[in-house]
Amino acid sequence: MSDLPNCPACGSEYTYQDQAMFVCPECAHEWQEGETNAAADEDVIRDSNGNVLQDGDTITVIKDLKVKGSSAVVKVGTKVKNIRLVGGDHDIDCKIDGIGAMKLKSEFVKKA
Numbered sequence: 001m002s003d004l005p006n007c008p009a010c011g012s013e014y015t016y017q018d019q020a021m022f023v024c025p026e027c028a029h030e031w032q033e034g035e036t037n038a039a040a041d042e043d044v045i046r047d048s049n050g051n052v053l054q055d056g057d058t059i060t061v062i063k064d065l066k067v068k069g070s071s072a073v074v075k076v077g078t079k080v081k082n083i084r085l086v087g088g089d090h091d092i093d094c095k096i097d098g099i100g101a102m103k104l105k106s107e108f109v110k111k112a
């Protein structure tokens with residue numbers, strides 16, 4: 001298909017464009033391009049301050065975090081370089097010096 005956005009109401013990918021409007025043939029929902037940005041915004045991962053995070057960013061941990069399956073702790077203030085955003089509950093994939101690969105929650109970090 002083309003790169004038209006999916007229908008924000010029903011998720012259908014069979015949307016088409018009618019001048020400034022997008023139209024969904026499945027549920028008859030019509031919307032304007034600007035509105036899709038709001039929907040896409042939900043996929044954005046933000047840090048504890050509400051700043052948008054991106055792949056490759058450097059972040060700082062704002063809370064001591066226990067490392068699952070070990071006694072190690074990621075200390076508050078730890079800088080983590082080159083993060084990778086992933087979906088799910090722990091939405092940041094990264095590698096921390098002295099600890100290794102782990103996943104963090106974006107709510108416990110801030111952009112450095």
Ligand SMILES: [Zn+2]
Binds near residue numbers: 007009010012025
């Ligand atoms: Zn629809």
